[in-house]
Amino acid sequence: xxxxxxxxxxxxxxxxxxxxxxxxxxxxxxxxxxxxxxxxxxxxxxxxxxxxxxxxxxxxxxxxxxxxxxxxxxxxxxxxxxxxxxxxxxxxxxxxxxxxxxxxxxxxxxxxxxxxxxxxxxxxxxxxxxxxxxxxxxxxxxxxxxxxxxxxxxxxxxxxxxxxxxxxxxxxxxxxxxxxxxxxxxxx
Amino acid sequence: xxxxxxxxxxxxxxxxxxxxxxxxxxxxxxxxxxxxxxxxxxxxxxxxxxxxxxxxxxxxxxxxxxxxxxxxxxxxxxxxxxxxxxxxxxxxxxxxxxxxxxxxxxxxxxxxxxxxxxxxxxxxxxxxxxxxxxxxxxxxxxxxxxxxxxxxxxxxxxxxxxxxxxxxxxxxxxxxxxxxxxxxxxxxxxxxxxxxxxxxxxxxxxxxxxxxxxxxxxxxxxxxxxxxxxxxxxxxxxxxxxxxxxxxxxxxxxxxxxxxxxxxxxxxxxxxxxxxxxxxxxxxxxxxxxxxxxxxxxxxxxxxxxxxxxxxxxxxxxxxxxxxxxxxxxxxxxxxxxxxxxxxxxxxxxxxxxxxxxxxxxxxxxxxx
Numbered sequence: 001x002x003x004x005x006x007x008x009x010x011x012x013x014x015x016x017x018x019x020x021x022x023x024x025x026x027x028x029x030x031x032x033x034x035x036x037x038x039x040x041x042x043x044x045x046x047x048x049x050x051x052x053x054x055x056x057x058x059x060x061x062x063x064x065x066x067x068x069x070x071x072x073x074x075x076x077x078x079x080x081x082x083x084x085x086x087x088x089x090x091x092x093x094x095x096x097x098x099x100x101x102x103x104x105x106x107x108x109x110x111x112x113x114x115x116x117x118x119x120x121x122x123x124x125x126x127x128x129x130x131x132x133x134x135x136x137x138x139x140x141x142x143x144x145x146x147x148x149x150x151x152x153x154x155x156x157x158x159x160x161x162x163x164x165x166x167x168x169x170x171x172x173x174x175x176x177x178x179x180x181x182x183x184x185x186x187x188x
Numbered sequence: 189x190x191x192x193x194x195x196x197x198x199x200x201x202x203x204x205x206x207x208x209x210x211x212x213x214x215x216x217x218x219x220x221x222x223x224x225x226x227x228x229x230x231x232x233x234x235x236x237x238x239x240x241x242x243x244x245x246x247x248x249x250x251x252x253x254x255x256x257x258x259x260x261x262x263x264x265x266x267x268x269x270x271x272x273x274x275x276x277x278x279x280x281x282x283x284x285x286x287x288x289x290x291x292x293x294x295x296x297x298x299x300x301x302x303x304x305x306x307x308x309x310x311x312x313x314x315x316x317x318x319x320x321x322x323x324x325x326x327x328x329x330x331x332x333x334x335x336x337x338x339x340x341x342x343x344x345x346x347x348x349x350x351x352x353x354x355x356x357x358x359x360x361x362x363x364x365x366x367x368x369x370x371x372x373x374x375x376x377x378x379x380x381x382x383x384x385x386x387x388x389x390x391x392x393x394x395x396x397x398x399x400x401x402x403x404x405x406x407x408x409x410x411x412x413x414x415x416x417x418x419x420x421x422x423x424x425x426x427x428x429x430x431x432x433x434x435x436x437x438x439x440x441x442x443x444x445x446x447x448x449x450x451x452x453x454x455x456x457x458x459x460x461x462x463x464x465x466x467x468x469x470x471x472x473x474x475x476x477x478x479x480x481x482x483x484x485x486x487x488x489x490x491x492x493x494x495x496x497x498x499x500x501x502x503x504x505x506x507x508x509x510x511x512x513x514x515x516x517x518x519x520x521x522x523x524x525x526x527x528x529x530x531x532x533x534x535x536x537x538x539x540x541x542x543x544x545x546x547x548x549x550x551x552x553x554x555x556x557x
Contacts, residue, residue: 007351017247019255026255028351028556030265032375044267052252059248074353086494105471118241125242144236145243170193177235184238
C-alpha cells in the first residue's frame with residue numbers, strides 16, 4: 001500500500017508546518033487514537049499527549065530526505081500511538097486491559113528510536129533555555145529562533161546600541177552552550 | 189573578549205554561507221591551520237543545528253496545540269465534556285451543509301429497501317433474483333450520479349475520495365454474500381471485500397453489534413458469483429477444552445493458515461462471550477473464522493493479549509445464531525440469511541478442507557469518506 005497522492009500532499013504540508021494540513025491529519029486521526037487510549041486505561045490528556053507525540057514522529061519522518069511512507073497515514077499514526085502507549089503503560093506499571101484489537105499495524109520500532117533521540121535532544125535544549133533566566137532566554141530566542149536582527153533586538157530589549165546587545169547575547173550564548181553540552185553527548 | 193565575540197560572529201557567518209569568496213578562503217585556511225578554531229566551528233555548527241531543530245519542533249508543538257483547541261471548539265473532536273454552545277452551532281451548520289447529500293442518498297436507500305422487500309415477498313430465492321438485486325443497484329448508481337458529484341457511492345470499488353482505514357478478515361455465513369466479521373474491523377463508513385484470489389467486491393454494512401463485537405456485511409457486486417452452498421456449518425453448542433482448531437485470515441494480502449487449540453472456555457477477564465485460544469494471531473486476523481477439526485466454525489477471532497505470546501480470543505459461534513435470530517425479528521433484509529446446515533468437511537484431510545474453505549474467507553477493507 002503506497003500512500004496516495006492526497007496523503008502525500010498532506011505529509012508535504014505537515015513537513016512545512018502548514019496549519020491546514022496539520023488540522024486535516026489531526027481531525028481524521030485523533031478520535032481513533034483517543035478511543036484506543038481510553039479503552040486501554042488512559043485519560044483524555046494521555047490521548048492528546050500520545051497523539052501529538054505521534055504527529056511529531058510523523059513530521060520527523062516527512063522531513064527526512066529518505067522519506068517513504070509505505071502505509072496509510074492512519075495505519076502509521078495508529079501503530080506509533082499503540083507502541084508509545086503500551087510502553088508508557090509498562091513504565092507506569094499499569095497492565096490492566098492490555099487487549100489489542102487485531103487491526104493492521106506497521107513496524108515502527110526504528111522510527112521510534114529516532115524519535116526518542118530527537119525528543120531527548122529537544123528536552124535538553126528546552127531545559128537549558130529555561131534555566132537561563134531573563135533576559136538571556138528571550139534574547140537568544142529572538143536571535144536564534146525568531147531570527148530577529150541585532151538592531152531590532154537592541155531596540156526591543158532597551159540596549160543603547162547593537163554592540164551592547166551583541167555583548168550580552170554572547171555571554172548568554174556561552175552560558176546556554178555550557179548548559180546544553182553538559183548534558184548532550186557528542187558522538188552519540 | 190571582543191575577539192571571542194568577533195570570532196563567534198565569523199563562525200556563524202561562515203556556517204550560514206554569508207562570507208564573500210575571499211573571506212571564506214582566508215577563514216578556511218585559518219581553520220585548517222588552527223585546530224582550536226576548527227573544533228569551535230564543528231561544535232558550534234552542531235549546536236546551531238540543534239537550535240534549528242528545536243525551533244521547528246517548538247513551532248510544530250504550538251501548531252498541534254492550536255489545532256487541538258480549534259477542532260475541540262468546532263466539535264470535530266471531543267474530550268468527554270459537554271459540547272460548547274459554539275461547538276454545537278458549528279456542528280449543526282456542518283450537518284446542514286450535508287443536507288443536499290443526504291437528500292440525494294435517500295432516493296437510493298428507498299430503492300434498496302423496495303428491492304429488498306420485493307425479493308423478500310417473492311417465492312424461494314434463486315439465481316435470477318440475485319441478478320435482479322444487482323441490477324437494481326446498477327440503476328441506483330446511475331440515479332445517484334445524476335444527483336450530483338457529491339455522491340459516487342458504488343462507482344469504483346473503493347470510492348475515489350475515500351481512504352482505507354482498517355482491515356481484517358471475514359467469512360461467509362450465507363453463500364448469498366453475507367459475511368461475518370468483527371464490529372471493530374468496520375471503523376469507517378463502508379467496506380469492500382477481497383477473496384483469496386485477489387478479486388475485489390463491493391459490500392455494504394448490513395448490521396453492527398458492538399456488544400458482541402460482531403458485524404454483518406453483504407456483498408453487493410454483480411461480479412460476485414455465489415457458491416451453491418457453504419462447505420461448513422456453524423457450531424451452536426459450546427466447544428471443549430483442548431479441541432484442535434485452525435484459522436484462515438488475512439494478516440497480509442495473502443490468505444494465511446494457522447493452527448492451535450482451545451485453551452479456556454472463557455475469554456479475557458472471564459468474559460463468557462469468548463473463548464481463549466492458543467494460536468498465532470496477527471493484526472488483520474480480526475474477524476476470521478476459527479474452525480475445529482471437523483471444519484465447523486466455533487468462533488470468530490477477535491482480540492489477542494498483548495503481553496502473552498499466542499494468547500488470542502474468539503467470539504463464540506453461538507453468538508452468530510443469537511445475533512441473526514434477534515435481527516430476523518426486526519430487519520427484513522437480514523431475515524433472508526440462512527445459516528449453513530450441512531458440513532461436507534468431516535473426515536476430510538486438512539489440505540482439502542482448506543482448499544474448500546478458502547473461497548469463503550475474505551479480506552475486509554474498511555474505508556471512510
